[in-house]
Amino acid sequence: DAKTTQPTSMDCAEGRAANLPCNHSTISGNEYVYWYRQIHSQGPQYIIHGLKNNETNEMASLIITEDRKSSTLILPHATLRDTAVYYCIAHPDSSYKLIFGSGTRLLVRP
């Protein structure tokens, strides 16, 4: 699995966009980028994934650079309930095992 690097913590104001970066410079061609988050005292929650195209769903958007060495998760209108640890993972879709790094602790301020 490619190593991912994320900032330890970030904050943003409620209602503003939260842009969470992830560096995965050693990603290989068959590795997808996945994002999960974990709200305090809850299980992790799948957010979104992508290979090379940008992706959007009801929760977030994922922007992957053309060289695939980095990506950004965008929460378009952050709410207080988005305060959580966000994990960026890069590994093949055939791998059944999720490996979470340290993640980014996002604090959404009122």
Next chain:
Amino acid sequence: DVKVTQSSRYLVKRTGEKVFLECVQDMDHENMFWYRQDPGLGLRLIYFSYDVKMKEKGDIPEGYSVSREKKERFSLILESASTNQTSMYLCASSPDPSRFYEQYFGPGTRLTVT
């Protein structure tokens, strides 16, 4: 919405007891997983199951066993609980083998072994 439920949020057991942790999913998912999560160690896979009565060891299966008699239910068994098994236990499910990345987690069981 996918729902994964776990039998208890908090559990306290004594050393040597046999412990059963139950997990149920309601979305007819093929795959189910048991992880434990510890500070500084992240998420570690204990076992997973890709079909009824089928199971595979994860990274840390020692001291644990599992049972999957029905598709919707995956049980984790601690044969003889020890203090180093004090942890947060998380169950997850995913739709099919082509979508392992898309795992849906339960709320977790915080187990304390004294």
